[in-house]
Amino acid sequence: MNLFRRLVQTLVAVGTNGYLLFPFTLDIYKGPLKAICHPGLNCYACPAALLSCPVGAVQNYLASWRASSGPVPQLGSLVWGYLGFIGVMVGRLPCGWLCPFGFIQDMMHKIPTPKFSFPRPLRWVKYGVLVVMVILMPLFIVDKLGLGAPWFCKLICPAGTSEGALPLLIMKPTLWGTLGFYFWNKITWLILIITGFILISRFFCRLLCPLGAFYSLFNRISFVKLDFIEGNCVHCLACVPACPTGVRPYEERDSRECILCLRCVNACRFGALNIGLRRPMPAPRKHVVVEPPHRAPRPA
């Protein structure tokens, strides 16, 4: 299963970043596929990217809604609807299977160094990033023209720096002259985050990713979920070190941190964990037919 997941991650990462003409055109892809969002974090400024980034898109909708000309303000309902639909169907599964940046993290965490555990209270930070940097700052920090900025992209996004900024700066050296504080700030964040995910499994997903934070809101109701069969569990704890996001599947049902990578399912030798659909209805009660007590026939 893990090999299959690696294959899917590779195919998605390569397939959605498959614009191989960029070294010749020295430009990004501008075709119609850019009207579709990637289900994972994948910078649309990446020269090879075929799809748009959902986090960048929602920030830009919110940052420029005052300038939208139609009768209904464009607040990104297209992308919110798309992401919400995915969330309700499969929860955080895209983080484990489809996100190119998650794939990069998985690969880089294999670099042999001492590994550390993630301080669990810090998992709440990503919800703050989602609300403050992705929603509130683009909405309310605006210039004289009423235009905001995609602050998460501008200040932190390591996918933007690694997949977008660095290749573009190599492709277009004239851009170097325009760089300032924001670029060096982002390079600093990138170095910190790369160090983080070499040392701590899925560091960025657990600490900062606003997309993971949004998907995680649906983990408790999503149709696809991790099934725990209590009767099969022998409490060997083999699932605990297998989990890249530090979930204890035997005691945390439908955890918001679960990315449905199914490594715990592989690790469990007793069949206590499996992927499944949320139970369609409560288990039916047994219909017991109570026989009337047998009476002996009256003597004549």
Added chain:
Amino acid sequence: MSIYAMHNPWAVVLIVFFSLLFLIGANIGEITFLWNLGKTICLSCIGVG
């Protein structure tokens, strides 16, 4: 879908809600906005400014 509605009603409500949200976005020109956005080099992503 109908049997899921019996035990997982919120998920069904949310599926309908997000589908409507998506359709509204598609009908008010957000696809064009997204495409135009994708055609530009994101200066914020690079760190220009």
